Structure formats: structure tokens, C-alpha cells
Amino acid sequence: MSWLFFLTITIATFIIMEAITWCTHKYVMHGFGWYLHKGHHQPGYPHKFEKNDAFFVIFAIPSILLFYFGIRPELNFLFFMGLGILCYGIAYFLVHDVLIHRRFKWFKNTNNKYLRGLRKGHKIHHKHLGKPDGECFGMLFVPFKYFKNAK
Template structure:
């Protein structure tokens, strides 16, 4: 029973992270954190790293702390919340940096309708080069209209 609880904790955390990501992207990255996120919206940014990459460190910190406190004094649910955050972070990296922005050429020729829909939604998000007027702040769950455009 406890194993099922840990699996559900990890899965629920992963799902909740999409909402956290949406809110963080809209209200922090496109809000007071724009000074870190702005270079990410500039086409052809020439550097391997962007200031926007600082958000990976910021968002990894809670997961690391939850892992630390999730094994002290013995394994507990905090570890599995940290695991859910880590797994979402890995999915985010694969979708955002690998598939969408092609920082690595691993999924260059995918014809998967879901992945193509995510890519289309993010391209719409990036058509706005400034902080205001953004749309589609999610990463893994985006409005259906973006999937209809890639069929």
C-alpha cells in the first residue's frame, strides 16, 4: 500500500508541476523575472547558454531539498514529491530544449502529432518577442487548437 502511495505522490506531483510551470512562466518569467527570460525570446541568440538557463537551477533547488529531507531520518513522501519534480524537469528539458528549440538534435524528424502540437504551441508563444501579449504558457498540456493545426 505504501508503494502505491509513493507512486501516486510522484504522479500527482508531476501533473501539478504543469500548473506550477504555467504560473511561473506567465507571472515570473514574463513578470519580474523577465530580465532572465528575455534573451530566450530573441531569435538567433548566439550563445550556448542563455540567462534563461538560470531557471533550471532555480527550479531544481526544491527537488534537491526534497530529496535531502525525503531520506532523513528514513525514506518518506518528500522524496517522492522531489522525484515528481525531477521527472517533470526531465520531461520539460526533453520537450523544451531538445524537441522545440533543438539545442540537441535528438528528435529532429518526429512526425508524432502530440510532439508536433507542442512545438507549434511554443512557436506561437515565441512569436511575441516582448514581455506582454504572451500566450500558451504551458509545456506538456496545451490547448487542443495547436494539435488541430498540425494534422
């Protein structure tokens, strides 16, 4: 198979991960996984580590398994699906933990309208301290209204 095919699989998986993340955030994290996610919505955040960080490990498992089965018996498309999930995980970490919650002080002076819109959308999400009535569950694609006058 061609590298263009594998690149397409990686990019498609990355894009599909946003929809999976939205559904997981709304129905798992704000559903039966609220026990792990609850502290993330409480005042006093951010902490170095919190229960919510367990989701990073949980979401890494499919990627690891796809890498493993994607090289057996030879390199195949599963490897590149795992790579798409890994790339999304890295993007999620950089956007969510670094840019939005500033758990690491790497990009504190960004003036990019897209990144400011993402921050604004996530701030609206965190306005709700409880499990119900959440909004804006996405990470890389948020409604356009958050990009207007994003600060």
C-alpha cells in the same frame, strides 16, 4: 507506506508541476524574472547557454531539498515529491530544449501529432518578442487548437 502511495505522489507532483510551470512562466519569467528570460524570446536563439538557463538551477532547488528531507530520518513522501519534480524537469528539458528549440539534435524527425502540437503552441508563444501579450505558457499541455493540423 506502500509503493503505490509513493508512485501516486510522484505522478501527482509531476502533473501539478505543469500548473506551477504555467504560473511561473506567465508571472515570474514574463514578470520580475524577465531579465533572465528576455533573451530566450529574441531572434538568434538558440545558443549553447543563455540567462534563461538559470531557471533550471532555480527550479532544481526545491527538488534537491525534498530529496534531502525525504530521506531524513527515513524514506518518506517528500522524497517522492522531489522525484516528481525531477521527472518533470527531465520531461521539460526533453520537450523544451531538445524537441522544440532543437538545442540538441536528438529527435529531429518526429512525426508524432502530440509532439508537433506542443511545438506549434510554443512557436505561438515565441511569436511575442516582448514581455506582455504572451500566450500558451504551458509545456506539456497546450490548448487543443494547436494540435489541429500541427506541422
